[in-house]
Amino acid sequence: MPTPPAPTLRAAILGATGAVGQTFVRLLAGHPQFEVVSLVASERSAGKPYREAARWLQAEPLDERIGGLVVEGVDAAPDADVVFSGLDASVAGDVEADWARRGYAVVSNARNWRLDPAVPLLIPEVNPDHLALVDRQDWGGAAGGFVVTNPNCSTVGLALALKPLHDAFGVDAVHVVTMQALSGAGYPGVPALDALGNVVPFIAGEEEKLAVETRKILGTLGAAGVADAEITVSAQCHRVPVVDGHLEAVSVRLREPAGAADVAEALRSWRGPLAGLGLPTAPPRPLAVFDDDASPQPRTHVNLGGGMTVSVGRVQDCPVLGVKFVVLSHNTVRGAAGGAVLNAELLAHEGRLAGAVA
Amino acid sequence: MPTPPAPTLRAAILGATGAVGQTFVRLLAGHPQFEVVSLVASERSAGKPYREAARWLQAEPLDERIGGLVVEGVDAAPDADVVFSGLDASVAGDVEADWARRGYAVVSNARNWRLDPAVPLLIPEVNPDHLALVDRQDWGGAAGGFVVTNPNCSTVGLALALKPLHDAFGVDAVHVVTMQALSGAGYPGVPALDALGNVVPFIAGEEEKLAVETRKILGTLGAAGVADAEITVSAQCHRVPVVDGHLEAVSVRLREPAGAADVAEALRSWRGPLAGLGLPTAPPRPLAVFDDDASPQPRTHVNLGGGMTVSVGRVQDCPVLGVKFVVLSHNTVRGAAGGAVLNAELLAHEGRLAGAVA
Amino acid sequence: MPTPPAPTLRAAILGATGAVGQTFVRLLAGHPQFEVVSLVASERSAGKPYREAARWLQAEPLDERIGGLVVEGVDAAPDADVVFSGLDASVAGDVEADWARRGYAVVSNARNWRLDPAVPLLIPEVNPDHLALVDRQDWGGAAGGFVVTNPNCSTVGLALALKPLHDAFGVDAVHVVTMQALSGAGYPGVPALDALGNVVPFIAGEEEKLAVETRKILGTLGAAGVADAEITVSAQCHRVPVVDGHLEAVSVRLREPAGAADVAEALRSWRGPLAGLGLPTAPPRPLAVFDDDASPQPRTHVNLGGGMTVSVGRVQDCPVLGVKFVVLSHNTVRGAAGGAVLNAELLAHEGRLAGAVA
Amino acid sequence: MPTPPAPTLRAAILGATGAVGQTFVRLLAGHPQFEVVSLVASERSAGKPYREAARWLQAEPLDERIGGLVVEGVDAAPDADVVFSGLDASVAGDVEADWARRGYAVVSNARNWRLDPAVPLLIPEVNPDHLALVDRQDWGGAAGGFVVTNPNCSTVGLALALKPLHDAFGVDAVHVVTMQALSGAGYPGVPALDALGNVVPFIAGEEEKLAVETRKILGTLGAAGVADAEITVSAQCHRVPVVDGHLEAVSVRLREPAGAADVAEALRSWRGPLAGLGLPTAPPRPLAVFDDDASPQPRTHVNLGGGMTVSVGRVQDCPVLGVKFVVLSHNTVRGAAGGAVLNAELLAHEGRLAGAVA
Secondary structure (H helix, E strand, O other), rough: OOOOOOEEEEEEEEOOHHHHHHHHHHHHHOOEEEEEEEEEOOOOOOOOOOOHHHHOOOOOOOOOOHHHOEEOOOOOOOOOOOOEOOOHHHHHHHHHHHHHHOOOOEEOOOOOOOOOOOOOOOOOOOOOOHHHHHHHHOOOOOOOEEEEEEOHHHHHHHHHHHHHHHHOOOOOEEEEEEEEEEHHHHHOOOOOHHHHHOOOOOOOHHHHHHHHHHHHOOOEEEOOOOOOOHHHHEEEEEEOOOOOOEEEEEEEEOOOOOHHHHHHHHHHHHHOOOOOOOOOOOOOOOEEEOOOOOOOOHHHHHOOOHHOOOEEEEEEEEEEEEEEEEEOOOOHHHHHHHHHHHHHHHHOOOOOOOOOOO | OOOOOOOEEEEEEEOOOOHHHHHHHHHHHOOOOOEEEEOOOOOOOOOOEEHOOOOOOOOOOOOHHHHHHOOEOOOOOOOOOOEEEEEHHHHHHHHHHHHHHHHOOEOOOOOOOOOOOOOOEEEOOOOOOHHHHHHOOOOOOOOOOEEEEOOOOOHHHHHHHHHHHHHHEEEEEEEEEEOOHHHHOOOOEEHHHHHHHHHHHOOOOOHHHHHHHHHHHHOEEEEEEEEEEEEEEEEEEEOOOOOEEEEEEEHHHHEOOOOOOHHHHHHHHOOOOOOOOOOOOOOOEEEEEEEOOOOHHHHHOHHHHHHHEEEEEEEEOOOEEEEEEEEEEEHHHHHHHHHHHHHHHHHHHHHOOOOOOO | OOOOOOOOOEEEEOOOOOHHHHHHHHHOOOOOEEEEEEEEEEOOOOEEHHHHHHOOOOOOOOOOHHHOEEEEEEOOOOOOOOEEEEOOOOHHHHHHHHHHHHHEEEEEEOOOOOOOOOOOOOOOOHHHHHHHHHHHOOOOOOOOOOOEEEHHHHHHHHHHHHHHHHHHHEEEEEEEEEOHHHHHHHHOOOOOHOOOOOOOOOOHHHHHHHHHHHHHOOOOEEEOOOEOOOOOEEEEEOOOOOOOEEEEEEEEEOOOOHHHHHHHHHHHHOOOOOHHHHHOOOOOOOOEEEEEEEEEEOHOOOOOOOOHEEEEEEEEEEEOEEEEEEEEEEEOOHHHHHHHHHHHHHHOOOOOOOOOOO | OOOOOOOOOOEEEEEOOOOHHHHHHHHHHHHHEEEEEEEEOOOOOOOEEEHHOOOOOEEEEEOHHHHHOOOOOOOOOOOOOOOOOOOOHHHHHHHHHHHHOOOEEEEEEEOOOOOOOOEEEEOOOHHHHHHHHHHHOOOOOOOOEEEEEEOOOHHHHHHHHHHHHHHHEEEEEEEEEEEOOOOHHHOOEEEEHHOOOOOOOOOOOOHHHHHHHHHHHHHHEEOOOEOOOOOEEEEEEEEOOOOOEEEEEEEEOOOOOOOHHHHHHHHOOOOOHHHHHHHOOOOOOOOOOOOOOOOOOOHHHOHHHHHOEEEEEEEEEEEOEEEEEEEEEEOOOOHHHHHHHHHHHHHHHHOOOOOOOO
């Protein structure tokens, strides 16, 4: 395995006090490549030490050094090689554009720019070539600024599981029913009375995102940009009383005939394009495939690979669509901050971060 | 509305101390037609007053009179016009056969006889004509004994929602993903550590039952018995941390073209064959259809119609199969004891209970 | 049992769309004495039918007639014999004073006036004589207006359990640790991520209320008003992931010697002053005392007596303070709207409601 | 910090497939001192690779090497310097005695020998001197065998929090109300229907253990053995729907006057006798003391110090007993397997493990 690069890239975090921002802080504490040098939040938090500005909600204690950093406002201009954005969608569009205009490499978890034709919607193991889109970005400001995004938390597990099948057999149609964790709604998020002992059969915008994002991620990059994959996606989304871990019941109609055993084998043998690159956040294998009836479950499998492994189980023939299975992914790690960190690691690996800011 | 019959039918309960048996006790306390006169359980409980033999788990207090009844063993021969069976499947097959042989009208919630060609698998609003099957039963003993069954708790909501669509448009294929409540596993049932904050993507036998039972219930009674409906069913079953109420995400391919609006209207206008009969346990309307995004939910809708109303919501076009929606039903009422009581009410209405035992 | 009065008292509800207001609506639908004639809420809701103005969160369906009432603003002047207030404490103080000033009989669940020397803090079974305080109220407006309050949801179970002990043995000191349900925080209330699989060891203001209110309720009405009971109270309050039902672990130091058996007997034999009055919301007996180890529990006992019975169990000697036990009460029924309805029934019984408004 | 000893001690685990045994496996994987060489379980499991014999329930994946070890029966005679026992109490008494008789150093989590006068009931930070008791053990067999125990999961947090107070002010009486996690009941343990949205006010034997064990742990070792501390303890124990983490509401009457501020300072400044010894499982500080209202909570603090730190918060004056606070400890780590591992590390530090078996 190649030696990982030295921890010499300086990182800022936008929206550092929120739920996603806190996960960035947790994941980057002790990261071998990125050093958090700047925490940016609303004016209300600016000027305070981070440990006072943020109501720390992570199960692991806050890193001492980062806790002592003084929070800055959105007009800050830190000397940063990469800027992670955990901003809320209500402000992310403008703020991220501004930072890109000022020449920063913005690696965003927000949804605002995901569908922009020049912005990569990236899962490093699935469509690393889409990263080349950043060369087409022009924010009308300093050179070198760009925005890269990761998918919605419910899309990433699905897209990762579909990738080997799309490559091997071609995916024609996907039916997905999600059972999504509470942390996906942020904090304060879902009222406890709606969550405890209940299922809510609706998450605003989620069913659309699953369709649109999956088609872009599995699409083909050409001269005219990304041509969406021609996959019909139907989604029904539910909120369930689970803290972390989106479980999805997926049925797939393939273009070429394949049974459950073929599909299981295709999933099991897949390594993905990051194998051997040594990216610190990449799990040993992107997919774990289970044979037993009881797996995967949020309680026992959500933290596999540090939350970056996507688990697949119960691969069966589907008499209606062809094949069916369940997928579990960690929505705040693989599906949010961890996915963004892996995006940044790929950017670093491709040499796209050094000197992004003049 | 016709006056309900006087409370003159005597009822026994087999497996009275278990979870289903307790629900029978709760639902029959104060029932206008049926009076509980005999409680039957294992030898361990026999001879004790019911209130001591049963560890009462219902949220409503135990009826005083019933609590004082002395539990009998399975060899009891009560003077009963109807016998409700909440027996566990491990013993229900033999015991129910024995009681039918002895001339009793057995209304069972157990799965053992559901698929027998001569046994009705009955939802009174869906296939009341199947009740005529009992005339073909011959248990080799006293005249008049028979067994009638209700479907598995996950089947009943699905079958009720499909019935108006099958009548109006023809159902070709069904894809159903269930999110099933803990009470469906009985007591002690699911270990808390598997339930709290978790989803288990497997329930033994459940996916098969959903397919097989749905086809029988929606099948056609002819001279040769019930011809299964030609509907392809694919099910993925999950246990979620909900106390009562199975939620199911359903997608349907219809034989005749129909959009979401047509389907919603067909569901909404459907009254079913019990309308106007005045059966005490029948809800005013078997189906409640919701327009808003947030309905139905177990917490707010499971008790509609005393737990006998099946709720449908989020009716949408499905780009893969045609139309999709969610269905909620109360698994221990409509899906178990309440369904059986309604079966008995239909039997009484058709004059099939009086004098069942010589 | 005396025949309950005819349903001839007209009722208004302030704050009708909120969580407490909805519980008032649910409990008053079909009430034999009170008929809801007016629903008052914020200007945002005024003018809309109640079924549109309120996001109905109760597990039972909304009464059809009440659902059709048009919501009024706080300046409404309905012809009402009694006004139930489910207002939030942020506005209840001024609004309730204004309605009392205008001559209305205000029966409030809000905390604002509870500690006012002229306002009864009432549990009808505990301190019905305190009701006489209303004769001392002067709101500077129309004659006959007054405010009556019920205690905080965590106080009522404690005070009810202490009453027989205070009468029989004298209570010197009380140590109480609460495990309080989520519904006590209203809606949206507690964020799901703080609730699921967690305990929060703090509820703002709750520990103080338990002490101050208990002393007033168990106090003695004299010429100078209510003299607080001389009871030392220490409370530690926790939020637990339960929907309804506050459980409290109580230890008591009595003035006269008494063991667990004496205390259990005092609790068990107590009937309270409402016995035989036939108030519709009063449970047959205010206290239910359990002998077995596993009772009471929120799941199985919270709805006893329609949620108005307070359950006591695990009565044991306490080597530190003398005697200990647990108390369970339904926080949104006995501890909120149901308690207020019972207060109004006592007012009606004493002839204090008819013609309250000229 | 002294260099930890080399990883040269060989460890066996009794009851390796159960919930406690699995936690031992998890905690010892990668331990710098102990190498798991033998896994012992029931005859049913013997002969199978551990990964097949155990239904792995931990949230972290099973160590590859340990998963491949073949499980042995209880008559095994491994070459082990230390034997961790996660046996169930139903068998632990005899089996542990047998292993001690055969000369093994048994470090047990079971309750069977805890109260034996010659067996240390050990919390290394609280009563390390009690370890000398092992010299008085005579199991009538091979030399050098002994049994050391750790306290019940609900005792350890309480005893750790009381220790600094007992040293500084003398503890006279303790009132403790526990809110205990589901994992404390093992697997399958509590039925989900008893756990979800519920509190059970009883845990068999727990209230007694809290009293008796606390007095022994805080007792004084003399020539005649351990003289129990003269502390009156009253406990009320509850099961709450939390996965890991026992929260306890504690009130204390001290012998010397001290207010909340004094108590908080005594807790905060306490380091304990392990400070500086470098035991691998010992947290930096045994107690973490919080000032804010909302801490500690199971969700955010249970894993502090790898689950070995005990958290204290809400230190307040108690008008009844003097001072009160809440304590949180991880019941399966600090309160079970982790506590036992720390016991073994202390044994190793004192040179009591090498060559235990001839």
